[in-house]
Amino acid sequence: MAIEDMYGRSDEEYYNGGYDDEYEDDYDHDPEPESDDDLSCGKAPSCRVIRKESLLAAQKEDLQRVVDLLSLKVHHARTLLIHYQWDVDKVFAIFVERGKEKLYAEAGVTLEEKAEKPASDPSIEVTCEICFEDFPAEQTTLMECDHRFCNDCWTEYFIVKINDGKSRRITCMAQKCKTICDEGKIRDLVTAKDPNLAEKFNRFILESYIEDNKRVKWCPSVPHCGNAIRVEDDEYCEVECACGKQFCFNCLCELHAPCSCVMWDLWLKKCDDEAPTVTWLSEKTKHCPKCHKIVEKDGGCNLVQCICGQPFCWLCGEATGLEHTWNSISGHTCGRYKESHLKSEDSVEDYWRLTHYYRRYKAHIDSLKIEASESKPKILDKVCSLEAKEFLQLKDFSWAMSGFYRLALSRRVVANSYPFAYHYFGDLFANEITKEERGIKQNLFEDQQQQLETNIERLSMFLEEPFANYPEDKLMETRMKIITLSTVTDDLCKKLYECIDSDLLVPLQQTTHTIARYRSKGVEKASEL
Amino acid sequence: MQASRARLFKEYKEVQREKTADPDIQLVCDDSNIFKWTALIKGPSETPYDGGVFQLAFSVPEQYPLQPPQVRFLTKIFHPNVHFKTGEICLDILKNAWSPAWTLQSVCRAIIALMAHPEPDSPLNCDSGNLLRSGDIRGFQSMARMYTRLAAMPKKG
Numbered sequence: 001m002a003i004e005d006m007y008g009r010s011d012e013e014y015y016n017g018g019y020d021d022e023y024e025d026d027y028d029h030d031p032e033p034e035s036d037d038d039l040s041c042g043k044a045p046s047c048r049v050i051r052k053e054s055l056l057a058a059q060k061e062d063l064q065r066v067v068d069l070l071s072l073k074v075h076h077a078r079t080l081l082i083h084y085q086w087d088v089d090k091v092f093a094i095f096v097e098r099g100k101e102k103l104y105a106e107a108g109v110t111l112e113e114k115a116e117k118p119a120s121d122p123s124i125e126v127t128c129e130i131c132f133e134d135f136p137a138e139q140t141t142l143m144e145c146d147h148r149f150c151n152d153c154w155t156e157y158f159i160v161k162i163n164d165g166k167s168r169r170i171t172c173m174a175q176k177c178k179t180i181c182d183e184g185k186i187r188d189l190v191t192a193k194d195p196n197l198a199e200k201f202n203r204f205i206l207e208s209y210i211e212d213n214k215r216v217k218w219c220p221s222v223p224h225c226g227n228a229i230r231v232e233d234d235e236y237c238e239v240e241c242a243c244g245k246q247f248c249f250n251c252l253c254e255l256h257a258p259c260s261c262v263m264w265d266l267w268l269k270k271c272d273d274e275a276p277t278v279t280w281l282s283e284k285t286k287h288c289p290k291c292h293k294i295v296e297k298d299g300g301c302n303l304v305q306c307i308c309g310q311p312f313c314w315l316c317g318e319a320t321g322l323e324h325t326w327n328s329i330s331g332h333t334c335g336r337y338k339e340s341h342l343k344s345e346d347s348v349e350d351y352w353r354l355t356h357y358y359r360r361y362k363a364h365i366d367s368l369k370i371e372a373s374e375s376k377p378k379i380l381d382k383v384c385s386l387e388a389k390e391f392l393q394l395k396d397f398s399w400a401m402s403g404f405y406r407l408a409l410s411r412r413v414v415a416n417s418y419p420f421a422y423h424y425f426g427d428l429f430a431n432e433i434t435k436e437e438r439g440i441k442q443n444l445f446e447d448q449q450q451q452l453e454t455n456i457e458r459l460s461m462f463l464e465e466p467f468a469n470y471p472e473d474k475l476m477e478t479r480m481k482i483i484t485l486s487t488v489t490d491d492l493c494k495k496l497y498e499c500i501d502s503d504l505l506v507p508l509q510q511t512t513h514t515i516a517r518y519r520s521k522g523v524e525k526a527s528e529l
Numbered sequence: 530m531q532a533s534r535a536r537l538f539k540e541y542k543e544v545q546r547e548k549t550a551d552p553d554i555q556l557v558c559d560d561s562n563i564f565k566w567t568a569l570i571k572g573p574s575e576t577p578y579d580g581g582v583f584q585l586a587f588s589v590p591e592q593y594p595l596q597p598p599q600v601r602f603l604t605k606i607f608h609p610n611v612h613f614k615t616g617e618i619c620l621d622i623l624k625n626a627w628s629p630a631w632t633l634q635s636v637c638r639a640i641i642a643l644m645a646h647p648e649p650d651s652p653l654n655c656d657s658g659n660l661l662r663s664g665d666i667r668g669f670q671s672m673a674r675m676y677t678r679l680a681a682m683p684k685k686g
Contacts, residue, residue: 129630130630153629160592173629303651305625
């Protein structure tokens, strides 16, 4: 068979045989048979775009579930969900395991179902405990926690809190009262004084669904497109926003699979041009252990509190409680020295390793850019001129562009496999894998990587050929080569992912290195809500 | 600004009226500036601060009572949550747990409570915090006692 000759030059057999019959004639009409592990292709979309207009609708479902189960008012359900980061299952779990009271108390929800209070008789004067003035009851507002203050003091207080960015968790003004104020009352009071700010408040409350929610994230496009993306099940995936921005959902960085987010982060710190920013961030900030927002300490002691309310230790970054006692250290021993599992590497050798991997990574990324800016229009030209030739028997030229897209997808995979290899076969897992084991795995991995790389270069070479001017038989031959090579690279990408996932990452004890699943069709486009 | 002034004025009147209500706290407003106050507080009994009189300086922001006052010790004190050099106090109600319902008087009471119940896990004075964290209560108490004697007690004779 001719195909054997195309790739199997000399003794290097870089692709798996057996494509001869399957893909010979009708690649375009019959895309590759979907294998079982490629679930995302046939199923309902696993990510959605949330636009400004659909934000309210997006959270309605979650709110309604909580409202129905606990028979609450909507604003109470929202307070609960804001506190529990929109994790409905967690709300239900706490409800079942620890009871309603505990669930509400932690989130600052107070349910008062008292009858008319004597104080609400408008003729009675009450003293506001903030400004110490007397007011008729009608000029005061009572919160659900039974604390009453004058409307002016409430309003001023709300304005300060909203401007401080604390709209989502405005507690009652009374000392040590942790009840979250009724958003309706806040809205009414603030609207009377400053309608624009009330508008902002509404937005902040709504946007909690994005900012405090593990399953929803803002699109990282710059300038910002205004959209957010919600994933339905797996956070470790790569998505494309409606604005066209492609990113890793978990870490919001550019596409980096099959390199894990942690590795990518380390890689950027080593190689990124914006190193000063990254250094500044890593020196001056820490991630909140609850909501993972970046926190900067602006003074005071080392017990810091994130805007979400979570206290944590600035020294070790671990979550702590707010309560302290005379001499007990509540679960807090960060002063004790733990041997770091990341030993500092011999810097000279590390430098050469890094250079090796970085050069190859960079070469592929550069090729990717050049191919996108220069080869793509050339291929389009060729397709156009071919379509113009009416005497050809072949009418469908979509294989050229399919080949080009396959090339771009595979290039990214092979490029990102270098930062992966740099970290995996470096000292990142030194205490988990023995040197010997590492050597075996490295051979296995590099074999796969090399096969992929070789086929990618061949695909690239054939796509560069001036096939528009070829006679028909030679054109058919080139077409065949491109189609087969596309299939082979796709398959090799899948295999590389499998190798990384099941042979290299799964055996590890550290579970933080999850990678997005391989999708033959490329990054999933988020569908409309 | 008007609101803060009015409220401080009310607090001033309240302090004048209840001068004898709390013998441990003596709050005085600056003659010319209602945003500057000082307080003399007595060290709580059964603590190493017993018998000492500590001076606090209050600096009240214009957004008071929506923003907390800045308070620091003018008298030197050996305490995990007080900066040994500047007198800065690390107390939740003076930072993120502030509520407008606190008054200068009740802040003083909270500071007295902090003197009796230090929080060694969030130390501004690490030496003091470490003594407590390592369980050396006696070492801590004798240091605190010494500084109380040196700085917070009237010299005899």
